[in-house]
Amino acid sequence: MAHPAHEDTVNLVKEIFRSYLKERNQRQTPERFMVLEEIYTSDGHFDADDIYFNMKEAGQRVSRATVYNTLDLLVECGLVQRQQFGKSQYYYERAYAYQQHDHIICRDCGHVLEFCDPRVGEIQRMLSEIHDMNIDGHSLHFFGSCQDKEACERRQEAGSKIADLKE
Structure with a gap:
């Protein structure tokens, strides 16, 4: 984060x-x-x-x-x-002065995990060369579900309480 x-x-x-x-x-x-x-x-x-x-x-x-x-x-x-x-x-x-990063998102609770893997940058450079494009950025999201089901349920419950407050 x-x-x-x-x-x-x-x-x-x-x-x-x-x-x-x-x-x-x-x-x-x-x-x-x-x-x-x-x-x-x-x-x-x-x-x-x-x-x-x-x-x-x-x-x-x-x-x-x-x-x-x-x-x-x-x-x-x-x-x-x-x-x-x-x-x-x-x-x-x-967006300013922050390293490029990507996201893993839980479909159930919406928890977002940021990660940075230099191999993604290497893929971007390779695609740029192969397709003769000047790629200057990307957005990558992986979707799944939390393995820690208890933590996921707590976040879901907290999220529903926050949604109630916003209404």
Whole structure:
């Protein structure tokens, strides 16, 4: 699992986002930067509601619409990646200064395990040569089910409680 970004990285991504917004004549609101900071100081993957509720719990005044719109901007400028782990819901993760990694997803509880295997990069390079393509990234998801059924059931139960809270 990814760890929160260092303060230097947070400051750097804020500058990148500030430049991106300025180039596109978009407003540089404090709320947009609060969303960016929430993402870069949090662990792992999250959906838009996770960000919204975390910020509300911390006493920050931000609307759901601001969170969703800011996520779209952050994906466009390459600071955040949008993933879809087999369901209709999108999950987000930091993209700047983080090593390429892939995912294993449990179909039952939705648990996401990140892994990095250099052989995947080798396959990407080989495919690039074979097909005469300049491949500059990839997204790889393996799906299965947890072998630890008790932990899986606990996550499923916790997930249903979180879903109830969001409704």
